[in-house]
Structure formats: C-alpha cells, structure tokens
Amino acid sequence: MPTDLVDAMSPATAPPGLPRLGAAGWLRWVWRQLTSMRVALMLLTLLAVVAVPGSLLPQRPQDPAAVARWIAENPGAGAWLDRLGFFDVFASPWFSAVYLLLFASLVGCIVPRIAAHARALRAAPPRAPRRFERFAVRDEVVTTASADDVLAAARAALAGPVRRLPRFRVVEGVEDSGTRTLSAERGYLRETGNLLFHLALVALLVAVAVGQLFHYRGQAIVVEGRGFANSVTDYDTFVAGTAFDPGSLVPFTLTLDEMVAEFAPDGRPVEFRAAVTVREPGAHPAPRPAVVRLNDPLEIGGAKVYLQGNGYAPEVTVRDAAGEVAFAGAVPFLPEDDVYTSRGVIKVPDVSTGDQLGLVGYLLPTAVVGEMGAASVHPDPAAPLLVLTLWRGDLGLDTGVPQNVYELDTARMTQVLEADGTPTTILVQPGETVELPDGLGTLTWDGLPRFAALDLRHDPALGGVLAGAIAALVGLGLSLFTPRRRIWVRATEVSGTGVREAGVGGTGVREGGPGQRTVVGLAGLARGDDLGLPAELARVADAVRALGEAAAVVAGDVGSAGDGTAPQRSAGARDDEGRGDGPG
Amino acid sequence: MGLGELSTVLVWGAATAYAVAFVAFAVDLARLADARAGGRAAGGASAVGGDEGAVEGADVAAADRESVTVAAGPRPGRAAPGAGFAPPATAGGDATARGEGRRRAAGIAMAVTVLGLALHLAGVVLRGVAAGRVPWANMYEFTLVGSLVAVATFVALTRWRDVRFLGAIVLGLAVLALGLALAVFYLPADPVRPILQSYWLVIHVSIATIASGLFTVSFAASALQLLKDSRDAGSPRVGGPRWRMLDALPPTADLEALAFRITAVGFVLWTFTIMAGAIWAEHSWGRYWGWDPKETWSFVVWLVYAAYLHARTTAGWSGRRAAWFVVVGYATVLFNFTGVNLFFQGKHTYAEL
Numbered sequence A: 001m002p003t004d005l006v007d008a009m010s011p012a013t014a015p016p017g018l019p020r021l022g023a024a025g026w027l028r029w030v031w032r033q034l035t036s037m038r039v040a041l042m043l044l045t046l047l048a049v050v051a052v053p054g055s056l057l058p059q060r061p062q063d064p065a066a067v068a069r070w071i072a073e074n075p076g077a078g079a080w081l082d083r084l085g086f087f088d089v090f091a092s093p094w095f096s097a098v099y100l101l102l103f104a105s106l107v108g109c110i111v112p113r114i115a116a117h118a119r120a121l122r123a124a125p126p127r128a129p130r131r132f133e134r135f136a137v138r139d140e141v142v143t144t145a146s147a148d149d150v151l152a153a154a155r156a157a158l159a160g161p162v163r164r165l166p167r168f169r170v171v172e173g174v175e176d177s178g179t180r181t182l183s184a185e186r187g188y189l190r191e192t193g194n195l196l197f198h199l200a201l202v203a204l205l206v207a208v209a210v211g212q213l214f215h216y217r218g219q220a221i222v223v224e225g226r227g228f229a230n231s232v233t234d235y236d237t238f239v240a241g242t243a244f245d246p247g248s249l250v251p252f253t254l255t256l257d258e259m260v261a262e263f264a265p266d267g268r269p270v271e272f273r274a275a276v277t278v279r280e281p282g283a284h285p286a287p288r289p290a291v292v293r294l295n296d297p298l299e300i301g302g303a304k305v306y307l308q309g310n311g312y313a314p315e316v317t318v319r320d321a322a323g324e325v326a327f328a329g330a331v332p333f334l335p336e337d338d339v340y341t342s343r344g345v346i347k348v349p350d351v352s353t354g355d356q357l358g359l360v361g362y363l364l365p366t367a368v369v370g371e372m373g374a375a376s377v378h379p380d381p382a383a384p385l386l387v388l389t390l391w392r393g394d395l396g397l398d399t400g401v402p403q404n405v406y407e408l409d410t411a412r413m414t415q416v417l418e419a420d421g422t423p424t425t426i427l428v429q430p431g432e433t434v435e436l437p438d439g440l441g442t443l444t445w446d447g448l449p450r451f452a453a454l455d456l457r458h459d460p461a462l463g464g465v466l467a468g469a470i471a472a473l474v475g476l477g478l479s480l481f482t483p484r485r486r487i488w489v490r491a492t493e494v495s496g497t498g499v500r501e502a503g504v505g506g507t508g509v510r511e512g513g514p515g516q517r518t519v520v521g522l523a524g525l526a527r528g529d530d531l532g533l534p535a536e537l538a539r540v541a542d543a544v545r546a547l548g549e550a551a552a553v554v555a556g557d558v559g560s561a562g563d564g565t566a567p568q569r570s571a572g573a574r575d576d577e578g579r580g581d582g583p584g
Numbered sequence B: 001m002g003l004g005e006l007s008t009v010l011v012w013g014a015a016t017a018y019a020v021a022f023v024a025f026a027v028d029l030a031r032l033a034d035a036r037a038g039g040r041a042a043g044g045a046s047a048v049g050g051d052e053g054a055v056e057g058a059d060v061a062a063a064d065r066e067s068v069t070v071a072a073g074p075r076p077g078r079a080a081p082g083a084g085f086a087p088p089a090t091a092g093g094d095a096t097a098r099g100e101g102r103r104r105a106a107g108i109a110m111a112v113t114v115l116g117l118a119l120h121l122a123g124v125v126l127r128g129v130a131a132g133r134v135p136w137a138n139m140y141e142f143t144l145v146g147s148l149v150a151v152a153t154f155v156a157l158t159r160w161r162d163v164r165f166l167g168a169i170v171l172g173l174a175v176l177a178l179g180l181a182l183a184v185f186y187l188p189a190d191p192v193r194p195i196l197q198s199y200w201l202v203i204h205v206s207i208a209t210i211a212s213g214l215f216t217v218s219f220a221a222s223a224l225q226l227l228k229d230s231r232d233a234g235s236p237r238v239g240g241p242r243w244r245m246l247d248a249l250p251p252t253a254d255l256e257a258l259a260f261r262i263t264a265v266g267f268v269l270w271t272f273t274i275m276a277g278a279i280w281a282e283h284s285w286g287r288y289w290g291w292d293p294k295e296t297w298s299f300v301v302w303l304v305y306a307a308y309l310h311a312r313t314t315a316g317w318s319g320r321r322a323a324w325f326v327v328v329g330y331a332t333v334l335f336n337f338t339g340v341n342l343f344f345q346g347k348h349t350y351a352e353l
C-alpha cells in the first residue's frame, strides 16, 4: 500500500521514514519511493509528456520517407534527434523507461494492496467510534423501542431484502457501558474493481508484448486473375516478431477474381471489395469463394486478410529493337491521389540486344489532355492514358542490392531526350502499339486489370489484448461507481427518569417500562465523494423511526433529534454523557 | 431549402439562443454577487437568500476540521459532497424562495438554453437525415454533437442540483464551438466514405463525442474551483469587485466534488472510446494500435485524466493541484479534437475540413 495514499477508510499511515544507511536501506527507500502514489502520479504525467514528440515528429515505423525528408531539411537537429530516438519515440529507451518504471511501480503498488484487500474481505467492519458528532453525515433518533428492536430494524434496513446478497456486512457489539452498537460496511467491490483494473493493465501490456514477439504481417499486391501463396517469399514486404517461426505459415493460396471499386459521378469512393478464391490445405481442400471488404477482413489459416488499397495494373508487352518480346505482364501503378493518378515503372531487363529499358510515368484513368499537359479527372477508367518517359542503360538488377519495384534506379541509365533536351514523352491508349523513340522497340497496351493491395496479419495475442481491455473497463467501472460506505449505529437505553415526554405524531408506543427510551445515534462515512451517503443513512434512520419516535429530550443531554426527515448535519448535536468519552 | 440547409439554419438559431443565454447567465452571476455584497452589508452572509452555499460550506468546513482528529474521519479538506448546491426542488426552503426573485436572469437563461438545445438537437437530427447516416463523420459534425452533449449534460445536471452557475462557462464554450463550426469547419451534408461505413463509427465516435461534452462541463467546474480558490486565498488577480461573482458560487470542495463526478463518467467513456477505436482500427486497418497522431493524443488525454484520478487520492495533491489536471486534460481534449486534425498527417485525416 503506498504510504501517501489518502484513504478515508484506513488509519493514517506514517510518512516514509528517512532511509537507513546501507545498500539494503537505500534499496528499500528507492522501492518505497517508486511505489508511492506521488511517483505513480508523476510517471503517469511524464508518460503523457514523452508521448507528445511521437505525434509532432514523423515516425519511422509509420512513415520512413517523411523521416528522411525531415532529416534532410533539418540536417543539424535531424541527426541529433535521430540519435536520441525522436523518430521512433515509442521504441526509444526513454519512452520505454518511463512506462516500464510505471508498470514496476504499478506492480509494487498493487501486490501489497491485494494482500490488504484479501484481509479486509475477511475482516469484520471496524467497531463503532464512541463519538459521532465529528462525522459530517450523522443522525440521531430517540425511540420508544428497545435497543434490541432498534438493532434488528437497522440490521434489516442495512442488509436489504435479499438474504444471500446483503447490501452491507453487519456486526453487532456491546460496550462496557451497555450501549449496543452496530457496524456495517458495503462496497468491497470498489477495491476489488480497482485491483482488477490495475492488474488488467499489466495483463494488457503482457499480451501486447507477446503479440509483438509472435506476430507477423505481410503485404502483397495481387492483380486480378492472379494468385498469391502464403509464404514469406510471396510477400512484397514481410515483418515478423523475433519469436515467429516461418514454418508456421499456413500455406493457403488466394486468387483475386475481381477487384470492385465503385465511385460516384463526382469521384467520391462508394464501395471497394475484392472477390477472391481461397484454397486452404487440409481440412477444406476445395476452393471456396470469399470477399474482402474495407472494415471486414477475411480470416484464413489463422491470419486475417485486409483490403488496404487498390489501383490499376496496365498489362503491357514490350518488344525490343529486334522485335523479340522483352517483357509482358501487368504492372501495378500506385495511385497518388483521389482521382487515381497513378505512378509506375516498367522495367525491361530481358532485351535480346542493346540496352536494358526502363519506362517511368503515370497512368491517368480518365485523362483530359489540355495545354498544360494531361490530367485525370475521375478514378474510373473512362479514358485511360499512359504518359511515360524512357530510360536506357543498366537497370542495376544484377548488383545484388534488392530493388524497389516501384522505383527506377537511374544511376546507370540515361533518359531518352528530344532534340531540345526535354524528355521524350510517350502517350499510349489501351489496345495501341507505339514505337519507342530511337528505334528501341515497341510497346503494346493490352489490358487494364485492377490490383488489390492486401495486408495479411496474424497476432496470436489479440484475444488476450481484448480480454485485458474488457477487464480493465469493468474494473474501472466498479472502482469508480461502487460506493464504499460504513455506517455505525449506537443504541443506548435510558431509563424513564429525567425524560420529558413529548410524543410526536402520536407515536406513543411504549416498550419496556414507562418512560423507557432508546437514544440511537447513526453515523456514515464514505470513501471519496459520495452523494448517496446521506440518503443511505436516512434510510436506516427511517427504519428506526418507524419503530415509534419519541421526540423526548433529556434536558441538556441529548441534542435535538432533527426534523425527522433528513439526516442532521449541523454541528448542533452535542455529546451524550451516557456514551463514554474515550477515543473511538 | 433542402434538409441540410434547414439543419444549418437551426444550428444558427441554437448558436444565437446560446449567446443570449450566455449573457443572461453572466448577468445572473453578477447579480448574485451584488446581492451577496448587499446582504453582507445588511448584516451577514447567513441572511442572504439563495446563498446557502456559504452557510453550509462553513458548516461543512467546521465538521471537517473536527474530523481530522478522528482516526477514521473523512479525509481532510473533503467536504460532505453536494453540500453547497441543493437539489433544485428543495433549494433551501424560504431562504431561496426569497432569492428566486433576484435570479430572474438565471430563469430566462435556462429557458433560452433549453430552447437552444431543442433547436440544436433538431439541427443535428436533420443533418443526419440529410446525409443519410449518423451525423458525426467530420469536424463540423463532431463539433455540433460535442457541444450538444455539453449543453445537454449541463441542463440535465440542473434538474438534479442547482448548478446554474456553470451556465456562463458551458454556454460560452458552446457559442464558441458552434461559431467555429459554422464559420470554419462547415461542410455540406454528404454521404460518408467507404472506410467510415462501419457500426464502429456509430459507437466509437458517439461515445468520444459524449465524453468530450462531459469533459467540457467538468472543465467548467474545475476552472471555477480554481478561480474561487484563488479568490478565497486572497489572490489580487481575482480579488477585485469584478470577480465578486465568485463569492456566490458553492464552496470549492463542492465544485471539486462535482468536477470529479463528471470527470469520472467522462473518463470511463473515454477509456471505452479508445478501446472501441482500437477494435475498429483492427478491423479496418489491420492493427489495433499504431501511434497515429490521433491515437497518440487520445492516449495523452487518457493519461492526464488518469493522473487526475490519482492526484485526488494522493496526499498533498488533491484540491487545487488536482483541478489543474482537469484544466490540462481539457486542453488536451481540445487539441486532440482540433489541432491533431488540422496540423498532423495521420490515418484520421478523413476527419476532413
């Protein structure tokens, strides 16, 4: 239990002492500090602060290109920030240090509280204090009923109607003076919920970490009519946790039958879906059709397949100067804007003679050619146009360095230019065959299939993460909204002497001897702010009043019994001598 | 005029009503302060109608001071909750009955607020009908719904306790929000993009917006708590007669209790918002958490309010210091809502302008 936790319900704890000399003493001191509420509070605040740069600066895992740009634009600061981990904040040592310390603090804080709570769950509610006038929420009733009846009525009101599920845990007691007492407590679930919440946070963190170790995710661009097999080599990009075993990939295959992309006349996207055929090994050998939609991944072989993007992959055939087919196939062009102006590269390495060729340029789905050049006005392929420039030389595919298929490495190539020095542009429409400049061959545009960009992802810890999150939410709700209350009742029978009779409301029922009165004090205490406490106390007081109220006053001894409806909160009630005076 | 334009007209109407209510609430506060000053001159605060906060506050403070000596007493500095603002029905018997006359401005303000709320609600509903979807899919609409929830929370609270003193701040913020929405964020009602076509849009965004509305109200309470606390402590900056209205507010302990209660509900909803967002992200982007700027700032908001909840239970951190967490927390809510959409490139950029 942290020493600086303000807790209305537990006795005040001593402030942390000065560290004793010696290593053990220091360690204990450090641990005490770490598990104090004050440090937890600071670590929470600090974690919020150190998360902020992660949103202000581009982050490498999300957008490596933006990071590179930022560093290029700010050479001095960029290099330093990079060294300090500011471009991967959430994996940086300082961010990790803060949250690991926070969780260490959390565990150190929670474990003793579990033990304390386990004891509290078995313990009886604490004895009634001797004096109630110090409580902000209290009441007093003078009744003609006996102390026995008072306690029975109060107990019934506290326990509630359901025997098996009492609202309050209630114990009775007798003091030396003969005063009967009742101590009641409810709301143990509050602390249970709080512990559940904090433990769930730890579980959540562990589940996320496990997921990081075992997950994999890969991306693949699949053109209509083509397939894809679930193996590491078939992905365009593939990342996995350190504990991932590539042999564990389920070798299913997936064929893209149709990529449907619908747009409104104004170009707004309306719907995307990829119709696929899945072939799983083993249990379902027969091919089965399936659909992948946005917001609706497809599950195969323990992985989920997400539709992340789509675009066009013009099918082209390039013949070299000798008329031989040097390249034939569909080349995905990546859309760069809402009207699918798409950029792509056609690499032609297998020429029979002369230089290798590279064609770079744009696909415009609905091209409008004006004075300023061509532009697309709609994502539908109403008037597709390829606008390409040509490079010749060495594509650099044999250098052993892996290449990006969407970029042309022009280090060993030269661009084919017009006489005036501007690059020669080649415009192609579907079905057309155009001559490449300088007699380098021809290019034929055969068709325009679409492609789907698919993300495959497997995270074995997803269920754990979800369970942790739900447990945290439930614990939080219990912790914040369960009222934790204690109510005490003290019933002192006073003999008739000195009691002035002034029956109120005609409730002059007499029990015990003539003038027999029971003075009943009630007090309530809650953890935190609890608006319901006065009403709870009033309920119990009303149950006692129902036994028969006597607004009798022992002159100078018993204060006003209140107006009979609301708990008395004024400081007017004075101490009754019959109740003893020692500390509670 | 199409439904979408009708909706816009209604929102303009709501903004106007709120502006009127804002002025009336401010007048009410000023009058309360005047009345109080007058009453004091006439013979003591306890005689002033409608001002039982001061009386009960003193009483509670006294009870608390005593309780320190009891081992199991209420925590120091914490008043019995709700002491300062009675339920409206029983607002202090004849003391308030006398005070009611002077609070005519508050009565007008409440009536106009409710009228504005009705227009606002109709505007939001029509917007949804016009667009053929839930009316919270871009910043204009988030602002509309967030301010609707803030005002509705405030009106609901006044049914339960007399918290009309919050009116000036809440309605002031609502006017600002609607003005900003109409002037800067406005977009015609349109169907939503495919990526947003998910029932998680309904769940995640509506809960987020409700939580933001609640945080607005708790911010109002904490801001007043801080101001009043400064005045009580004799700070020269809020000491002058211009800030007299602070004297008419319930005791700071009650403002704190109120702020806490609303923040607690808001925090649970915010926790749920983040979880629902993560589930939606898992469905549509294939990862439940990716430190996108919006996610990062939602996390920051969550941490600040979690720190607030801790501050309230940490020795030496409750009261004033804790209230600052609510203020900072609300600043992060506002930034998450505006700044992140405006300045950062993230996956949430379809929260378009």
Ligand code: HEM
Residues within 6 Å of the ligand: A002, A005, A006, A007, A034, A035, A036, A037, A040, A044, A102, A103, A105, A106, A107, A109, A110, A194, A198, A201, A476, A479, A480, A528, B306, B309, B310, B313
């Ligand atoms: C990951 C970090 C943490 C988060 C997000 C967190 C969050 C919360 C939240 C939201 C509450 C409010 C629930 C309530 O008031 O009943 C709470 C309460 C509490 N937390 Fe934490 N907590 C964290 C770490 C810690 C640590 C390190 C400690 C120990 C030093 C701690 C001790 C407590 C205690 C004692 C309460 C109960 C306060 C009360 O009596 O109401 N927490 N925590």
